[in-house]
Amino acid sequence: MLVIDNLHVSVGGKEILRGLSLTLPAGAVHAVMGPNGSGKSTLAHVLAGREGYTVTAGTARFAGQDLLGLPAEERAHLGIFLGFQYPVEIPGVSTMYFLKAAVNAQRKHRGEPELDAMEFLKVLRREIKGLGMDEAMAQRPLNVGFSGGEKKRNEVLQLALLRPKLAVLDETDSGLDIDALKTVAAGVNALRAPDRAMLIITHYQRLLTYIVPDRVHVLSGGVIVASGGEEIAEVLEREGYAAFATTTLSAA
Amino acid sequence: MTAVTEPLADPGAEARGFAEQAYKYGFVTDIEAEHPPKGINADIVRYISARKGEPEWLLEWRLRAFKVWEERFLPAGDPTWANIRYPGIDYQDAYYYAAPKSGNQPKSLDEVDPELLRTYEKLGIPLGERALLAGVAVDAVFDSVSVATTFKKTLAEKGVIFCSMAEAVREHGELVRRYLGSVVPYTDNFFATLNSAAFSDGTFAYIPPGVRCPMELSTYFRINAANTGQFERTLIIADVGSYVSYLEGCTAPMRDENQLHAAVVELIALDDAEIKYSTVQNWYPGDREGRGGIYNFVTKRGACRGRRSTISWTQVETGSAITWKYPSCILQGEGSVGKFYSVAITNNYQQADTGTKMIHLGPDTRSTIVSKSISAGRGQNTYRGLVRIQPKAARARNYTQCDGLLLGDTCGAHTVPYIEVKNRSARVEHEATTSRISDDQLFYCRQRGLAPEDAVGLIVHGFCREVLQELPMEFAVEAQKLLAVSLEGSVG
Numbered sequence: 001m002l003v004i005d006n007l008h009v010s011v012g013g014k015e016i017l018r019g020l021s022l023t024l025p026a027g028a029v030h031a032v033m034g035p036n037g038s039g040k041s042t043l044a045h046v047l048a049g050r051e052g053y054t055v056t057a058g059t060a061r062f063a064g065q066d067l068l069g070l071p072a073e074e075r076a077h078l079g080i081f082l083g084f085q086y087p088v089e090i091p092g093v094s095t096m097y098f099l100k101a102a103v104n105a106q107r108k109h110r111g112e113p114e115l116d117a118m119e120f121l122k123v124l125r126r127e128i129k130g131l132g133m134d135e136a137m138a139q140r141p142l143n144v145g146f147s148g149g150e151k152k153r154n155e156v157l158q159l160a161l162l163r164p165k166l167a168v169l170d171e172t173d174s175g176l177d178i179d180a181l182k183t184v185a186a187g188v189n190a191l192r193a194p195d196r197a198m199l200i201i202t203h204y205q206r207l208l209t210y211i212v213p214d215r216v217h218v219l220s221g222g223v224i225v226a227s228g229g230e231e232i233a234e235v236l237e238r239e240g241y242a243a244f245a246t247t248t249l250s251a252a
Numbered sequence: 253m254t255a256v257t258e259p260l261a262d263p264g265a266e267a268r269g270f271a272e273q274a275y276k277y278g279f280v281t282d283i284e285a286e287h288p289p290k291g292i293n294a295d296i297v298r299y300i301s302a303r304k305g306e307p308e309w310l311l312e313w314r315l316r317a318f319k320v321w322e323e324r325f326l327p328a329g330d331p332t333w334a335n336i337r338y339p340g341i342d343y344q345d346a347y348y349y350a351a352p353k354s355g356n357q358p359k360s361l362d363e364v365d366p367e368l369l370r371t372y373e374k375l376g377i378p379l380g381e382r383a384l385l386a387g388v389a390v391d392a393v394f395d396s397v398s399v400a401t402t403f404k405k406t407l408a409e410k411g412v413i414f415c416s417m418a419e420a421v422r423e424h425g426e427l428v429r430r431y432l433g434s435v436v437p438y439t440d441n442f443f444a445t446l447n448s449a450a451f452s453d454g455t456f457a458y459i460p461p462g463v464r465c466p467m468e469l470s471t472y473f474r475i476n477a478a479n480t481g482q483f484e485r486t487l488i489i490a491d492v493g494s495y496v497s498y499l500e501g502c503t504a505p506m507r508d509e510n511q512l513h514a515a516v517v518e519l520i521a522l523d524d525a526e527i528k529y530s531t532v533q534n535w536y537p538g539d540r541e542g543r544g545g546i547y548n549f550v551t552k553r554g555a556c557r558g559r560r561s562t563i564s565w566t567q568v569e570t571g572s573a574i575t576w577k578y579p580s581c582i583l584q585g586e587g588s589v590g591k592f593y594s595v596a597i598t599n600n601y602q603q604a605d606t607g608t609k610m611i612h613l614g615p616d617t618r619s620t621i622v623s624k625s626i627s628a629g630r631g632q633n634t635y636r637g638l639v640r641i642q643p644k645a646a647r648a649r650n651y652t653q654c655d656g657l658l659l660g661d662t663c664g665a666h667t668v669p670y671i672e673v674k675n676r677s678a679r680v681e682h683e684a685t686t687s688r689i690s691d692d693q694l695f696y697c698r699q700r701g702l703a704p705e706d707a708v709g710l711i712v713h714g715f716c717r718e719v720l721q722e723l724p725m726e727f728a729v730e731a732q733k734l735l736a737v738s739l740e741g742s743v744g
Contacts (some may be wrong), residue, residue: 050695072698081699088696092714101710102700109701141714158700 001026001197002047002166007058009039009046016042018222019058024166027194031208032201033221033233035241040201041085043219044170047199048082049075062166077109079165081158083172087151089143095154096124096138103161127160131187148175149184156187164200167191168199185210205237218244259728277312291344294318297449301348304418309429313723317438325442334605335634335666336574337708338547341512348450348483403467412465412496413458417485420456429456431489435518435555435582443576444551447483451516454485459494459525468724470499475722484515489689494559497528513572515550523558530723531579532731534571534738542601542630545573552579553609555696556588556617565593565608566722568731570738573602578636580609583617583645590619593719595731597738598631607637607668612645621652624716627663628739634666636672641678648678657715659708659739709736 002024009017016039024030034040046053047060049072060067062078090098101220103123104114115123126134133153145152152172159167169188173181188211192198200211208216208230216232217224218241225244226232235243272579288299297318299501301311330341407414413424420428438448459465490496500517513535519527538545548571554563565579581590592608625633639650656665667684689711697707712735713720720728 022657024274048695048699050699051691071704072695073701073703076699076701084699086692088690088692090693090711090714092717093710098697098700098710101702101706102697103699105703105706162700 001028002060002062002199004047004060005058007046007060008056009042009236010054011042011052011057015056016222017046020219020223021058021223022217024197024199026165026197027192028215029192029198029200029211029213029214030217031211031233032199032206032224033203033205033216033236036203038219038241039222040203040219041170044082044085044168044199044201047075047168048072048080052161073105077106081099081162081164081167083152083155083159083167083169084114085171085174087143087146087155089140089141089146091144093142094139095142096121098142098185099124099138099158099161106162123161127157131157131160131191133157149177149180152176152180152184155185156184160187160191163191163196165195166197166199168201170201171203172200173204181207182210205233208233222245255519271649280607288347288349290347290731292318292346292348292446292450296348300450300452303349304421307425310421310432310708311686313433313438314449317445320439321442321445321449324439325445328442331442334576334636335632335668336576336603336605338574338603340548341711343446346482347446348511349452378714390479401684404468408639409558410463410466411460414469415455415456417451417454417456417487420487424456424458427489428456428487431487431518432546433518435520435553436516436551441551443549444516447485447514447516447551451483451485454487454515456486457488457496457498459490459496461492461494462490463494465494465496467545468497468499482513484513486515486517486531487520488518488527489520490522490527490561492522493524494522495526495528496586497724498530499724500529500531501533508541509526511545512547514551517550517552517579519552519553519554519563521556521558521561521563521585521588524560525558526562526564528564529554529566529579530727531565531567532727532734533567533569533571533575534734536573537571537600537602538573538599542573545602546571547574548572548577553582554576554580554590555582556585556590558588559614560587560589561583561585562589564589564593564722566591566593566719567604568607568719568734569594569596569604569725570734572604575604575606577606578608580611581639582611582613583619583648584613585615585617587616587618588614588642589617591622591722592619592623592637593722594623595626595716595719595735596624596633596635596734597626598628599738600629600631601627602631604632605634605636607635609638610640610649612639612641612650615644615646615648617645617648619648619650621650621654622718623652623654624657625665625721626657626659626712626715626735626739627665628659630662632664634668636668636670638670639680639682640670641673641675641680643674645675646677648675650678650680652680652682654682654684655715656684657712658686658688705736705740708739712736712739 004020004022005018010014032040049070055068067075075080100120107114110236122139131153138207143154172184175185216228218232288296294315299312301314307346436444438445457469488498519529521527535546537550563581569575579592583590592611596604596606598604607623608621621637623635625635627633635654637652639652641648653669658665665686669682671680673680689708693711694707697710698704713732720731723731
């Protein structure tokens, strides 16, 4: 599904990813763990097509297609979803209006008929209920005045509505208390499917207690320094990132 | 509604009617040609009035206006205080009545700026209307005559008068005489005074006491509204306890051979009356290099004469090369309310200097100003607003909010508030912000699958929401589409 090979990425002339390689099969859930500054968010943004990053070498292919030349919206149309670490506020635009615009933009691209307001509302209500969210939230301006937990739940709601083939969840656990974390994790787990790959990007091991990955990669200094099963997360929990500090951690 | 396309049962009838009555009041004028020469002078003013078969009081009023314009305003030149730039206008190089077609007008849609045609397509303007809007010479406008007829009947049952200014002068002369110029006097300013001397036609509406006008009034439904020309005059009177909502303009960009447009709008609200005046202005803004485009120099003012009366102005300004307008409220009646909601967009080389004046005269008067300006390309957008609390306006209140949104770094947003408070019990609040559409917002939208221009449209819509929600429903939907189209090419 997703094959990243020897990816080098710079921001403002500074190299952040330094030859990252990673393969994510369809239906798999992989975690990428790393300390602050290791390049986790850069990886998420580069995959989603954010501007301002320079790919100096390497490739990223999704379902056989070269990803790196595509604008962000086309990657979204291919089925790539990014759960944002810091969901963005858009004043004056109701959450429902935004979600409908997003769903219909993607439906249109797939050649499916757009949902009208009533049809969309039905779908939205079902998903909101499934996530144990408050329906009133849909009337509020997108992410404006939302608590940290509400923002992250809103991301998961979008994941559920958009049903992507690849979900990259960037620090979905940050800023969540334990109850919110459980709800968000349950929402994500419910969306695990044989045709949906997930890349869970996180600093802390605790999220992986609730979303159990098939494989864990440790990102450090812009490269994957270790890959393995759950045991890797356990080592991290016990010894911290120092256990994997084979490259220049401090420089990252 | 998409455009001002008037059904004309017999397009020549009204004009012939004027011609036939031209000498009814015994005026003598030495200009008898079908088309008077270019330029403006007292004889041209007499000619206009005679051709319209106007009564003597109106001719005299026009002549007084012309004298003021010629002696006071013309020597001083165009007003220079606004933040707009344009080459000088030669006022003697324009036709002031029934301008002969110059031959410059496009003969078919093939000759029209392709950019304009693409815009029509995006706005979903019916094919039949595109030629008319683009200024292509078309003989007649086909539309449903029955709509207008039914409409007139419903209004007549309620006693609402809604007609052209020329018809009002003929049929309701006393009302016109009492109110014309009572809000915007003929001495008011350069452009309003020129309008008073030379106005071609316009709209008149009168709502009788206690009547809630059963539908939104719009020039769209008024027969013969097309070609009211560059000096349009509108007068709306809401009598005691009445209500009216009036829609002006259309979302389709209109071309016109006349570069200068200097309209005057006067509103009068008596006790407990309410007038809601909504405008979507989308005159041709010129091309991407700033060539062509309309100069829209408009004087709009409402008088809340009565107690507890309300006048609200809502405007969406996306067109014109230059917009110069300040829809204002004179809050005279005790407890009267003035509102101004505005969205002004400038893209490419457009310039807008717009805002409002809230003049608080009576006690317990209240006003609200919400102004949203959006600048893109090399557009320059100035909010200019005056809030004046006069000594007798005890406990007057004003709330002003001015927000500017910038797209790119070659445009400008300016806020020029004037606040004068002469009563200590008044409360005046002013808030202003300037922001940009952030890369974060754009990326977030695009990551969800929205194309960049749709993302900008969405963010801009959110920015303007407080104003758009003041528009009548169907207008609001069109205005939203219009915002997106107006900002095309401003990102990426």
